[in-house]
Amino acid sequence: MEGTPVEIVSLLTSPVHAFEGRPSDGPRPDPGPVSRSCVEVRAGLGLVGDRYFNHAAHRDAAVTVFDVAALDAFGPVDPLLTRRNIVLRGFSxxxxxxxRTxxxxxxxxxxxxxxxxxxxxRPANPCAWMDVAVAPGAFRGLRGRGGVRCVPLDDGVLRVGPARLMVVELAVEAR
Structure with a gap:
């Protein structure tokens, strides 16, 4: 197997979007993000069971991949609080x-x-909710380190634990 060894630290699906409105009002009632030991990935659709699965407005950005090292500055933080779908360690x-180019x-x-x-x-830019959900200062601290929103190109399964990440193409033609 080629590529960079990484660890999939957590996998998350969340049935609803809990962070709407103003952070000072607090999150809306939420059954909570669901930590998974494995997720089913569907090409062009996202992760089965996630709020963005098969939503037309999110098809080009249905899955968010995040480097957990971005949280190190905030002390021990549960990576599920970021509500990123695939949390990795070992690759920026x-x-x-x-x-733009x-x-x-x-x-x-x-x-x-x-x-x-x-x-x-596109980048998964943090929002002001990060100061409430993660830690004070996380909104600014995660700028440029909030992860990347992706579209899956293949069906498959991902599991928590050791994995390999391989960059196949650095630049491809935009659709």
Whole structure:
């Protein structure tokens, strides 16, 4: 297996969007993000069971991949609080996002059930809710380190634990 060894620290699906309105009002009632030991990825649709699965407005950014190292400055923090779908350790995923002049990278994640390709799209910019959900100062502290929103290109399964990440294409033609 080629690529960079990484660890999939957590996998999350969340049936509803809990962070709406003003952070000072607090989150709306939420059954909470659901930590998974494995997730089913569907090409062009997202993660089965997630709030963005098969939503037209989110098809190009249905899955968020995050580098847990961005949380190290805030002490021990449960990475599920970021509400990012795939939390990794061992690779700076923010560098994969598209810019104004270059489309995002295509990369694979393989946790043992075969590689699953993703097209990195845009940065997953943090919002003011991060100060409430993660820790004071997280909104500013996670700027440029909030992860990357992606579209899955393959069906597959990802599992928590050791995995490999391989960048397949640094720049591909935009659709």
């Amino acid at each position: 995923v923010d560098d994969l996002a598209a810019t 270059h489309p995002g990278a295509v990369f694979t994640l393989d946790s043992g059930d075969g590689p699953v390709r993703f097209q990195a799209r």
